[in-house]
Amino acid sequence: MLGPLAFDTTSLSLTNEDTQCLMCCTKYNLKQSLPSFLKHIFDIHHIVIEKPQHIDDFALYLSHWRERFKKTPIEQIIPAVIVKPSNHKYFVLSDLLKEDKVLRHKLKLEAMLRTQEFEREDTTFKTPCLFCKLMFEGKRSCYLTHLSNDHNVRLGNPQNLVYVDDLLKQIEKKLNLLQCLYCEKTFTDRNVLKDHMRKKQHKRINPNNRFYDKYYAVTYLEDHQCNTHVEDLPLEENSDREYADWNESELTITCLFCSHSDKDISNVCLHMNSKHRFNFYNVSKHLDFYQKVKLVNYIRRQIHCLHCIYCDESLQDRDSLEMHLKICQQGHLPDSKLFDQPEFYFPTFENDCFLHYLDDIDD
Structure with missing residues (x-):
């Protein structure tokens, strides 16, 4: 049965400031009235937030969805769950x-x-x-x-x-x-x-x-x-x-562009510089740690899908992609709009060892 969740809120990091509801102008002090807020969105707006106690910045989480629902109707974003016998539609916000x-x-x-x-x-x-x-x-x-x-x-x-x-x-x-x-x-x-x-x-x-x-x-x-x-x-x-x-x-680190691997991250970077004309240190030295992570995951995905990391053109095979990159590439960083996206927080390949040694890459 769906319903607003009751749980211990003492361990949550909640703001003392009033926070506006997802769907209306009603405001709640989340630190004092989180259960009341969850009951409100359930009873009035038929929205359920799954596992809210596991959300690190709840106010920012609500702000994100409030802006999304202003631009796009909730029905177009979240599949409705129809509950019998009332036939009420409920919208469940969860990591599914x-x-x-x-x-x-x-x-x-x-x-x-x-x-x-x-x-x-x-x-x-x-x-x-x-x-x-x-x-x-x-x-x-x-x-x-x-x-x-x-x-x-x-x-x-x-x-x-x-x-x-x-x-x-x-x-x-x-x-x-x-x-x-x-x-x-x-x-x-x-x-x-x-x-x-x-x-x-x-x-x-x-x-x-x-x-x-x-x-x-x-x-x-x-x-x-x-x-x-x-x-x-x-x-x-x-x-x-x-x-x-x-x-x-024993772990090996694989090149971002081919199957070459080595146990030393610096050797892998030297290989990329000489073989693929991509100096990872130079192109990423002005990025913070998490931007580097997203850059690696973006390149991995593009190469796996046979897409150019600069223009996103689709190629037929690895040889064609390598030739295209030599023509297109000038040792520069791809446009940040391409790789600096939340989706690239997640590794393309499980246990990608390249990510483990980002802080160890020297000039």
Whole structure:
């Protein structure tokens, strides 16, 4: 049975300002009256918003659909659900609708990016170390480096982590429960746990535990399809660091224009520069990280569909496309209107390793 959803709103980030309804001029303070707003759009406008508690910027989400419904009737955008016996038509906004799915994911990305930017710049972070008596003050990345260098704790590249405070709380909670971070077995005391984690190389997060996906930026780029969190890190040989904690499976990075692959992203970029006359570093150095992601996904799709990345002309085969690109291409960036679109937040190919190493590309 359809109906307005009731749920705990305490964890939602909602504005205290009045927000206008999707379909009329009625305004609600979402922080105080979200259930009333959901009941209003259900009773008056026959609209259901599925899983609103999972929408990161609810006010911006509503603003998007309000503008869409001003331009296009809702019946032309959302298939109606007819409920018996009243025969009332209801319109369900959910991620089953492609536009809604892209919008929700875009808002999630933007919320993650804002948090990550704050965590990278904030210098007021303060915490006692989880493994020694150090009271740490400064940037979160420095504390994560301390955990890695001094205690051999592998949480991954600090530049890939987000919502770090909550991640550290989860780790502290497990340690206080005498649980191993990796296998989650419970031990009799802290010394036994510490010895187990050191000898079994378990000072790391289990990459197959999807609970931790939300703490790694790369999973937001791949819509939670990737569970490779911890990167290959140099080995240490001190008394508490004598065991390697991560040995990632061999991954290869594929050229954006052909099947050439290599384990080093710089070698792949050198290949693209010499073989395809496309200097990825030069054309993308003025883009931010997420624009680079969209550029890669756009090129992947165009090449897969045998379309030119500049003029979108369709070619018959790979050889014709390569010849066309040599004529059309002058080593420049495709028009941003072509690739800087929300749809290209999503990878063309699952687990595209090129996306994992965007920050490692040098001139």
